[in-house]
Amino acid sequence: MTTFLIAVGTLCAICVGLSLVLVVADRYLSDYGRCRITINGGSRSLxxxxxxxxxxALGGEKIFIPSACGGRGTCGLCKLRxxxxxxxxxxTEDPHLTADERRDGVRLSCQVKVRNDLDIEIPEHLFSVREFAASVETMEDLTYDTKRVRLALVAPPEIAFVPGQYIQLQCPAYGDNPEPVYRAYSLSSDPADPRHAEMLIRLVPKGICTTWVFTRLKPGTPVTFNGPYGDFRLHDGTGEMIFIAGGSGMAPFCSILAAMRQAGNPRPTRYFFGAKAVRDLFLLDEMKRFESDLPDFRFIPALSAPDPTDLWxxxxxxxxxxxxxxxxDCRDKQAYLCGSPGMIDACINVxxxxxxxPENIFYDKFA
Ligand SMILES: Cc1cc2nc3c(=O)[nH]c(=O)nc-3n(C[C@H](O)[C@H](O)[C@H](O)COP(=O)(O)OP(=O)(O)OC[C@H]3O[C@@H](n4cnc5c(N)ncnc54)[C@H](O)[C@@H]3O)c2cc1C
Ligand code: FES
Structure with a gap:
């Protein structure tokens, strides 16, 4: 038995060693030279x-593809044909591709390595995604683990976006993080103020970007982001709308509600916000203002594990x-959900x- 275990262990060690050699060799020894990327049948080439x-490669040429996980192959947003x-x-791509997508040549662009000439398709709307230089105007603690970060745009000086969309914030190399990474954050700003971009950012313990935001960002820090992205937005209809969010999932609804106020949107809207305890609630005064400014809006916070000292x-x-x-009965209603994948899946079930x-349920998963 001992001999067998030693043999299996040795075999595993050899496999791991060989894999490492291959990765290192590919990283440092392979020279693929220059490669040509032909886009949309030759309308552009790089x-x-x-x-x-x-x-x-596309990002280096200022063509920005959605990539919320920073290229780790987990978000599935960076699909291209x-x-x-x-x-x-x-x-790594398999779990994110449907049978139809595989047949059509759809791939995760973060997993495809440029080793030779490529012929690809990019949806036209992605060419209008821009890179923005901005500077932090204010940082505000909303709770012990959530900050509102307000950016003043520098170049270009304004952003046009649809309420509900997100941007990708660039977190530069710092500490043990050797290279810049991008993370997605929904815009919480009022779209009527295109000179600012505002985000609600919740600290993820040991998270690369959120640790940088919480420990290094301060008023005046220059930042870079690109966007806007995403198709989470209000859809036409007359029936009641149910908004559901948890934590920083609040962000896109701030922007959506600001636009509803601007338009005097009369649709009945109920916003359910899930939190553990009183200390996890925020923007209650702003929600009260929306209640008084909008014709038929109610904010309904709910606590799943209130602290014994919470007066609730x-x-x-x-x-x-x-x-x-x-x-x-939800037959004639629409729902808009934003937050963790687990919360969204559970809400869709209910x-x-x-x-x-299903066509009345719209969501943005923060994963
Ligand atoms: C479309 C979209 C919009 C988003 N909008 C917002 C937003 O408005 N506000 C906001 O705060 N976040 C938002 N996110 C999440 C955000 O993009 C990052 O994933 C998050 O901030 C963590 O980044 P990080 O670099 O700090 O952590 P990472 O270094 O990426 O992660 C560190 C570890 O924590 C885990 N992890 C990652 N995210 C979470 C999480 N949320 N909860 C628990 N564990 C996690 C990872 O699996 C990893 O193990 C959004 C995501 C998407 C896809
Ligand atoms: S899967 Fe997230 S960037 Fe490719």
Missing amino acids: DVRGGQSLLN VRSGGGPVLP NGERGLITDVVGRHYP LSGRGMP
Whole structure:
């Protein structure tokens, strides 16, 4: 038995060693020279350094593809159609691609390495994504782990976006983080003020970008971001709208509500906000102002684990249970959800179970 375990251990060590040698050799010894990327049937072409990811090669040429996980192959947002030259689909891409997408040559651009000439397709609207230079105007603590970061735009000086969209903030190399990474943050700003971009950022313990935001950003710090991205936005309709968010999922709703106020939007709207305890609630005064300014809006915070010292007369329980109690029948309503994937999936289950058609449910998963 001992001999068998030693043999298996040795074999594993050899495999790991060989993999490392291959990775290091590919990283430092392979020279793919210059490669040509042909875009949209030849309407543009780029001459780039081989060996980098397709996502980085395009970013280097100021063509910005959504990439919320910073190229780790986990968000699935960086999809592009690769008509030729991309090599086989990698196991890291598999979970993110449907059978139709695989057949059509759709790939995760962060996983495709530029090793030779490529022929790709990029949706036209992504060419209007811009890079912005800005500077931090204010940083405000909303709770112990959430900050409102307000940026003043420098160049270009204004941003046009649809409320609900997000940007990708560049976190530069710092400390143990050797290279810049990008992370997605929904805009919480009032779209009527295009000279500022505002975000609500929640600290993720040991997170690369949020640690940088919480420890290094201060008023006056220059920052870079690109965007806007995403199709989370209000959709036409007349029935009641149910907004559901948790934590920093509050961000896009601030922007959406500001636009609703500007337009005098009369649609009945109920906003359910899930938090653990009183210390996790924020922007309560702003929500009260929306309640008085909008014709038919109510903000309904709910606590799932209030502290024994919390004086709380509001809703209690998981946000899914609270929504379920309010709406036995959701057939003629629309829902807009924003927050963690787990919360969103649980809410979709509840709403679908109460008759809401899938085409009436819109969401942005923060993952
Ligand atoms: C479309 C979109 C919009 C987003 N909008 C916002 C927003 O408005 N405000 C906001 O605060 N965040 C938002 N996010 C999340 C944000 O992009 C980052 O993922 C998050 O800030 C963590 O980045 P980080 O570099 O600090 O952590 P990382 O270094 O990326 O992660 C460190 C570790 O924490 C885990 N982790 C990552 N994110 C979370 C999380 N949220 N909770 C628990 N564990 C996590 C990772 O799996 C990893 O193990 C959004 C994400 C998407 C996809
Ligand atoms: S950037 Fe997230 S999967 Fe490619």
